[in-house]
Amino acid sequence: MNKFGIVAIGLALIAAPVAAGNRLIVPGQPVAVAKSMLTVTPAVEWNKLGARPGRNSETWTFDGDALNDLTFYGGIEPERTLFREVSKRNKPLPRVKATMLVTDIPTLVENSYRIALDTPLFTVEGMEPMAFAGKPGIRFTYSFTRPNEDLPRKGEGRGAMIDGKLYLITFEAPRLHYFDAGVASFRQVADSAKL
């Protein structure tokens, strides 16, 4: 192989993570999310982040995930965790169970966050029935504080158990300004979910 070829392969290797990185989501077109059959049709532009919190998940944001974080979980199978497990031995995360009821989803989210973020400051504020991709589902609201910062955050989740798998979309942002500014766009995305 000539020198040029080697350089080209080298460049391709360096460029690969960039290509798989953050991407603009175009409004008005259905897009499959979280490596699953779940599709949504956003009404406004979002940025898709290259980093995923887990295997079947995907994060969108407007201003960066610390300010507004829309995360899709596309069919988490039984005995799998919501996020990538940091330490299975020392900090195991709770697992999805096939028999879970929709009312168990907020608890799974709460316990996963408490362990993954290392914070006891997480409260599920309320839940109510709401269809998810045409199936019986749940809408719930929560509030939490990440460790090492005093910034109160709010979150809203929409999810369902479909064929024993967990489908979930969450939106979270600082309570000050960002939550209220972004929640309508999140709800529009969640309403457009189809399987």
Added chain:
Amino acid sequence: MAGWMIAAALAGAALGADASDRLAPLPPYGTAYTPTTVDERGLWQQADEAERDLRDSPAVIRDAALNAYIGKVLCRSVGEDRCRGVRVYVVRAPYFNAFMAPNGMMIVWTGALLRLRDEAELASVLGHEFGHFEMRHGLKTFRRGRTIGDIIAWTSVISPYSTLPVSLIQLHFSYSRAQETEADLMGLRYLTAAGYRPLAASRIWERLMAEEDATALGRKRRVTHHYSAGFFADHPTELARATYLRETAGADGERGDEARDAFLTAMRPWRATFLADQIKRNDFGGSEYLLGELATGHWTSDLLLTRGELYRERGNPRDLVSAAQFYQQAIDAGCTDPIAWRGLGPSLLRGQQAAAGRAALKTYLEKAPAASDRAAMAMLIGEGGVQ
């Protein structure tokens, strides 16, 4: 435990300060104490900054009654003159821990409050931490650390729990093993002088060992109980601590006040929160051990309810059967909290017992007409549902 060590520690404690600290002879708990040396001033300044951060942290529990009680126990165990130099902060964190900064800021985690059984045990923990303060361990560690390199900087990065402000984590002092032993024995001296039961101190460590083992077994890990302290360990092993505390407590270690009722009364308003924080750690083995330990043969309705939640949240088929039994036992034991029926219903539904599950959820809806999850629970039994 070497006798000379105990003797040395007690002698050191009696003197109040190390001989090398002749420049700073005043006790640090004195009114308007001003740090004397440049090292001590720097350390206090750092600690003051950490305290300002912590004071505003949402993780601090500000309940007046709880804080007043802990202050009272501290004052009884170390004496009225000493305790005035200390500010105690109760931090919401479901692990056993307490620590002391050199400026008199004491931090107690709620996981410690959940695990202690009586006032004597609380007094022994508070007395131990106060011992670090009185003997200026923070300062000595700092000086030693500066001489031998950046060990402090590294150990402070490895924090077991990070709810606390960053500045506080940087200030997470790890005292040396000898200092821990010294503080243990100092704490024991306070405990005896205050008329508390001296054996209380050793029991805490015995139970913590068993809980660690239970956690390891529950997570299918090898039980690697530390019977000897590793080279880099900054605390003596729990076994060593239990042993020397038991020996020093002596033959009349059982004598003295344990004030169990006063302790339980003070913790009652918070117990449900502490228990809920514990089971949400997803530590099935450790939580199951702890609940059994708190019950000591007598399962009260709140412990049964928590055990039901623990099993339901793990959610294996046989766990759901056990969970339903525990909720039912809690109800039979006089539990009136609607949460029992909210747990019982879904456990039965998930365990294919539809009729009984629906009945339990119906009871929940009757008992908690204004609950924030009312509509969602009603959907489970086919009342209302998806729009």
